[in-house]
Amino acid sequence: MSSTAEKLKIVDVVAQDIRFPTSLSSHGSDAMHTDPDYSVAYVTIKLRNGMEGHGMTFTLGRGNEIVVATVEALKDIVLGQVVTDIYKDFGNFWRTLTSDSQLRWIGPEKGVIHLATAALTNALWDLWAKLLKKPLWRLLVDLEPEQLVSCIDFRYLSNVITKNEAVELLKRGRQGMEARIELLEEKGYPAYTTQAGWIGFSDQQMNDAAHKYLDLGFTAFKVKVGQNLYEDVKRLEKIRALIGWDKTLMVDANQVWEVQEAIDWMTQLAIYKPLWIEEPTSPDDVLGHAAIAKALKPLGIAVATGEMCCNRVLFKQFLQAGALDYCQIDSARIGGVNEILAVYLMACKMKVKVCPHAGGVGLCEMVQHLQMWDYVALSGTKQDRMIEYIDKHHEYFDYPLVIRDACYMPPKAPGYSTTLKQDAVLKYIYPNGTEWLELFQKGLFLKAKK
Numbered sequence: 001m002s003s004t005a006e007k008l009k010i011v012d013v014v015a016q017d018i019r020f021p022t023s024l025s026s027h028g029s030d031a032m033h034t035d036p037d038y039s040v041a042y043v044t045i046k047l048r049n050g051m052e053g054h055g056m057t058f059t060l061g062r063g064n065e066i067v068v069a070t071v072e073a074l075k076d077i078v079l080g081q082v083v084t085d086i087y088k089d090f091g092n093f094w095r096t097l098t099s100d101s102q103l104r105w106i107g108p109e110k111g112v113i114h115l116a117t118a119a120l121t122n123a124l125w126d127l128w129a130k131l132l133k134k135p136l137w138r139l140l141v142d143l144e145p146e147q148l149v150s151c152i153d154f155r156y157l158s159n160v161i162t163k164n165e166a167v168e169l170l171k172r173g174r175q176g177m178e179a180r181i182e183l184l185e186e187k188g189y190p191a192y193t194t195q196a197g198w199i200g201f202s203d204q205q206m207n208d209a210a211h212k213y214l215d216l217g218f219t220a221f222k223v224k225v226g227q228n229l230y231e232d233v234k235r236l237e238k239i240r241a242l243i244g245w246d247k248t249l250m251v252d253a254n255q256v257w258e259v260q261e262a263i264d265w266m267t268q269l270a271i272y273k274p275l276w277i278e279e280p281t282s283p284d285d286v287l288g289h290a291a292i293a294k295a296l297k298p299l300g301i302a303v304a305t306g307e308m309c310c311n312r313v314l315f316k317q318f319l320q321a322g323a324l325d326y327c328q329i330d331s332a333r334i335g336g337v338n339e340i341l342a343v344y345l346m347a348c349k350m351k352v353k354v355c356p357h358a359g360g361v362g363l364c365e366m367v368q369h370l371q372m373w374d375y376v377a378l379s380g381t382k383q384d385r386m387i388e389y390i391d392k393h394h395e396y397f398d399y400p401l402v403i404r405d406a407c408y409m410p411p412k413a414p415g416y417s418t419t420l421k422q423d424a425v426l427k428y429i430y431p432n433g434t435e436w437l438e439l440f441q442k443g444l445f446l447k448a449k450k
């Protein structure tokens with residue numbers, strides 16, 4: 001092996017359980033997840049030359065240790081590889097990672113095993129962008145269409161999109177690219193916020209957050225619904241009174257309803273003119289979503305889903321069935337960047353708008369890169385599209401996102417914006433981080449029994 005290849009060998013993969021005590025303030029709460037502790041399974045891939053790539057997947061607390069253990073189970077597939085060999089044929093490597101004959105049985109390509117795949121894959125992309133000294137969105141933009149497509153495993157997709165069609169879409173997407181890069185650098189990419197709408201928030205918390213975001217120039221707000229119709233009516237009355245009727249309002253039920261219940265409930269809330277209802281029912285129920293979308297269309301309410309969609313195949317079915325109007329990819333789910341690219345390509349072909357899910361730790365940092373690539377090099381438009389935004393946990397990153405005039409500004413630092421500050425890791429690693437030890441001592445949290 002040449003000495004350059006030797007230096008680019010992966011010599012270590014470390015997975016850490018990082019958690020933040022968000023349940024203390026109801027931050028992130030919704031009808032289904034009432035006490036989330038925002039967490040990440042944080043993966044570091046180390047090369048012999050000392051370089052590191054970081055990746056993560058998002059969880060709500062206790063499940064985090066299972067994802068960390070699953071990364072441990074997968075890491076032998078990555079260890080010892082020369083990282084640049086992976087990038088030469090990334091699609092095939094991704095298939096190797098998801099095809100281990102014994103491990104795939106616990107998926108396949110869904111659940112914890114796929115979350116772990118996402119964390120590892122995202123670390124590999126961070127490393128690639130760092131090696132090329134580019135932010136990830138720029139790396140994606142600069143890849144030739146054929147090269148980008150070679151990163152994707154098209155298995156099970158050919159009845160909707162083929163490799164050749166994907167290349168054609170990307171070639172078409174390049175027209176006018178330079179002008180869009182300039183526009184992006186000048187104006188950024190529109191954001192909306194969910195921060196005034198957590199279900200556990202008091203009136204005062206909602207009030208404060210709505211004013212804060214109005215002052216920051218935000219024009220689109222998302223509110224949680226689905227626990228109690230009477231409370232939803234009160235909350236939507238309140239948010240409309242705060243933001244006015246000229247602003248955009250979306251609502252999110254986080255999977256709590258039966259199909260007919262979703263239709264009936266949303267019919268009652270239609271007077272508040274929500275743009276979309278998000279996750280009205282089970283994230284796996286393609287036909288249920290299709291029925292809801294059909295029933296709510298005459299009321300002017302669209303259906304959004306995807307933050308818990310398990311893989312490209314299910315996204316394919318949602319798109320085929322006309323079951324979503326807004327496709328909410330999540331940067332820490334499905335199998336990481338490689339598989340998400342396939343979803344963007346299918347959505348582009350089927351002319352469905354992608355409005356990514358974000359907000360959780362690292363999600364805003366990562367997904368901005370993907371959505372900016374889509375704008376510059378694939379769909380070519382920001383029309384009716386926005387990225388979710390929440391102002392928490394960014395300070396723990398080496399290169400936090402930048403928001404200006406309610407728009408994400410394109411990241412400049414090399415990588416996927418996934419590197420946590422060492423200090424944050426020491427404070428929030430579970431259960432022995434300094435912040436956690438203090439919380440246990442104060443009796444604010446009970447340490448999990450092993």
Ligand SMILES: C[C@H](O)[C@@H](O)[C@@H](O)[C@H](O)C(=O)O
Binds near residue numbers: 027030359
């Ligand atoms: C538990 C989490 O905060 C979710 O409520 C959140 O991801 C949400 O569905 C969203 O759309 O932001």
Ligand SMILES: [Mg+2]
Binds near residue numbers: 254357
């Ligand atoms: Mg949601």
